[in-house]
Amino acid sequence: MSAAGAKMTREMVTPEGVDLALRLADGGERAAAFALDLLFMVLILIAMSLGLALLGYLTGIAMVEYVAAVWLLGFFLLRNFYFTAFELTLRASTPGKRITGLRVAMRDGSPLTANAVFARNAMRELEVFLPMMFLFTQGSGVDAWISLIGTVWCGVFVFFPLFNRDRLRIGDLVGGTWVVVAPKRILDDDLSAQAAPAVLFSEAALDAYGIKELGILENVLRRKDQAIMAAVAMRIRAKTGFDTPMPDEQFLAAYYKGLRGRLEGRLLFGVRRRDKHQKV
Amino acid sequence: MSLSLKSQRFRAEREGDWLRLDALLKELEAGHRRRLSDDDVIALPVLYRATLSSLSMARSISLDQSLIAYLESLCTRAYFFVYGSRTTMGERLAAFFRRDWPDAISALWRETLVSAGLGVLGTLTAYLLTMRDPAWYFAFVPRSVAGTRTPRAAAELAKTLFSSHESGLSFFASFLFTHNAQIALLAFALGFACCLPTAFLLLYNGLMLGAFLALFVSHGLGVAAGGWLLIHGVTELFAITLAGAAGFRIGWSLCFPGRHSRIDALAQAGRIAATVMAGVVIMLAVAGLLEGFGRQLITSTPLRYGVAAFTALVWGVYFYRRRNPS
Numbered sequence: 001m002s003a004a005g006a007k008m009t010r011e012m013v014t015p016e017g018v019d020l021a022l023r024l025a026d027g028g029e030r031a032a033a034f035a036l037d038l039l040f041m042v043l044i045l046i047a048m049s050l051g052l053a054l055l056g057y058l059t060g061i062a063m064v065e066y067v068a069a070v071w072l073l074g075f076f077l078l079r080n081f082y083f084t085a086f087e088l089t090l091r092a093s094t095p096g097k098r099i100t101g102l103r104v105a106m107r108d109g110s111p112l113t114a115n116a117v118f119a120r121n122a123m124r125e126l127e128v129f130l131p132m133m134f135l136f137t138q139g140s141g142v143d144a145w146i147s148l149i150g151t152v153w154c155g156v157f158v159f160f161p162l163f164n165r166d167r168l169r170i171g172d173l174v175g176g177t178w179v180v181v182a183p184k185r186i187l188d189d190d191l192s193a194q195a196a197p198a199v200l201f202s203e204a205a206l207d208a209y210g211i212k213e214l215g216i217l218e219n220v221l222r223r224k225d226q227a228i229m230a231a232v233a234m235r236i237r238a239k240t241g242f243d244t245p246m247p248d249e250q251f252l253a254a255y256y257k258g259l260r261g262r263l264e265g266r267l268l269f270g271v272r273r274r275d276k277h278q279k280v
Numbered sequence: 281m282s283l284s285l286k287s288q289r290f291r292a293e294r295e296g297d298w299l300r301l302d303a304l305l306k307e308l309e310a311g312h313r314r315r316l317s318d319d320d321v322i323a324l325p326v327l328y329r330a331t332l333s334s335l336s337m338a339r340s341i342s343l344d345q346s347l348i349a350y351l352e353s354l355c356t357r358a359y360f361f362v363y364g365s366r367t368t369m370g371e372r373l374a375a376f377f378r379r380d381w382p383d384a385i386s387a388l389w390r391e392t393l394v395s396a397g398l399g400v401l402g403t404l405t406a407y408l409l410t411m412r413d414p415a416w417y418f419a420f421v422p423r424s425v426a427g428t429r430t431p432r433a434a435a436e437l438a439k440t441l442f443s444s445h446e447s448g449l450s451f452f453a454s455f456l457f458t459h460n461a462q463i464a465l466l467a468f469a470l471g472f473a474c475c476l477p478t479a480f481l482l483l484y485n486g487l488m489l490g491a492f493l494a495l496f497v498s499h500g501l502g503v504a505a506g507g508w509l510l511i512h513g514v515t516e517l518f519a520i521t522l523a524g525a526a527g528f529r530i531g532w533s534l535c536f537p538g539r540h541s542r543i544d545a546l547a548q549a550g551r552i553a554a555t556v557m558a559g560v561v562i563m564l565a566v567a568g569l570l571e572g573f574g575r576q577l578i579t580s581t582p583l584r585y586g587v588a589a590f591t592a593l594v595w596g597v598y599f600y601r602r603r604n605p606s
């Protein structure tokens with residue numbers, strides 16, 4: 001896990017006593033999800049307008065009044081209930097959050113309530129729409145100064161998530177929620193179960209590295225980048241003094257298998273070797 | 281192939297359960313709850329617990345990073361379903377109307393009084409000032425809102441009160457609803473800024489109302505204007521007052537959290553305030569209907585007062601009647 005990942009990880013112990021180690025969404029992920037949602041809302045509005053225009057065109061001018069009413073209500077509903085409606089579903093996420101692999105959860109681990117969802121989204125009025133109003137207000141003289149000051153004042157609410165550890169926006173504070181990363185993952189094959197030439201490494205060769213290096217080797221093997229594998233293989237050969245010629249990928253796979261066997265075996269005896277610097 | 285490592289055998293033994301849980305969750309997440317058989321539904325919590333125990337075991341015996349990451353994500357997804365909310369939308373709505381909404385509103389009675397007080401203060405101030413000097417009218421009412429209702433045009437005023445704009449009726453209703461709902465939501469959200477902007481908004485709303493009233497009264501249209509305003513105003517002004525009260529609760533718990541930490545106090549206040557606000561939106565929808573349709577169709581002043589009194593009675597009894605504590 002990267003350093004940034006560790007900083008955003010929060011303990012969440014289930015009633016069964018297992019820590020799920022939730023990772024909170026960072027600022028970039030939140031912003032991306034919101035931008036996507038905004039895009040979808042605009043697209044819906046455009047589609048609706050086109051549909052209504054077509055309807056108006058087909059039925060004549062008498063429709064105009066209803067068209068306007070429907071549009072006004074549609075905009076209102078989108079602005080206030082798009083987020084709420086999607087977050088009330090079982091997946092607790094808007095389309096934008098789904099795409100970025102996020103979901104809303106209560107900070108105390110309890111089930112997400114309708115109240116919390118409503119509260120966190122009602123606050124968007126303060127965080128999104130009020131700043132927009134100030135930003136798009138035209139004026140001169142005193143009015144211009146007022147909207148400038150208003151914009152700066154709203155900035156406090158807009159950038160609030162960047163100034164706390166948990167990336168909570170004001171809606172999250174009021175709703176008692178936060179946004180966690182809950183991506184779908186595919187179960188990868190076990191690298192150690194794949195066919196690799198049986199190579200017997202000496203104990204000294206296997207004691208050269210610890211768990212951290214094993215993780216890095218796993219990533220290298222899964223990525224299958226020839227240049228990186230060649231470089232890593234060279235380093236390991238130099239360190240372990242292993243000089244039997246064989247293709248880099250096969251060598252690394254065999255070494256991974258040997259190292260994992262060695263480290264897991266010692267793990268069973270209660271010895272967890274974090275990295276290569278820890279004494280054997 | 282022989283499985284030489286203990287972690288390999290561990291995975292081989294349990295992999296089937298994980299993949300089954302994964303498949304079930306995929307169906308649930310796609311919203312196909314109906315597609316699951318009874319067996320699946322019964323199996324879900326069992327599979328969840330088995331996978332959770334796999335996770336803690338994997339953490340202690342396996343060094344396969346991607347396996348642990350997979351199990352963590354699978355357990356997290358399953359956790360949200362197993363411990364997620366069990367009530368259906370219908371049950372939630374029933375609980376909201378039966379208990380949650382009136383309870384939340386009666387719990388906010390102090391804030392409601394303050395909020396109403398500010399509105400009344402604004403109304404009285406503007407009323408008295410405008411009665412003494414009509415020039416004050418434009419200090420309170422922006423020209424865009426005033427329209428043709430200016431101090432000089434008595435005929436226009438009377439027309440406003442009794443005309444039934446047949447044309448543009450539905451547009452008018454939806455405009456009023458969205459406009460007022462937005463004001464109410466703003467009053468609520470602004471509460472977070474330590475109550476002051478909410479107080480200002482309520483006061484200003486009162487000032488506009490007072491100036492309007494003074495204008496009509498000075499032309500001898502006071503009683504008629506009262507009916508014109510109150511037929512929907514009882515519901516609408518009450519809703520805006522409640523929205524302000526909810527905002528006050530939020531701001532107050534931010535400034536004076538009491539025994540709790542600020543963040544806990546906010547979350548607690550947020551729960552109750554959000555319930556009130558969900559109700560406020562409903563009330564505003566009712567007010568929008570009364571204003572857009574009721575007021576334009578009912579043009580008799582006594583009848584308008586009758587509707588106003590009836591709505592006041594309904595809301596009062598619904599929110600503040602004595603209930604057995606749950």
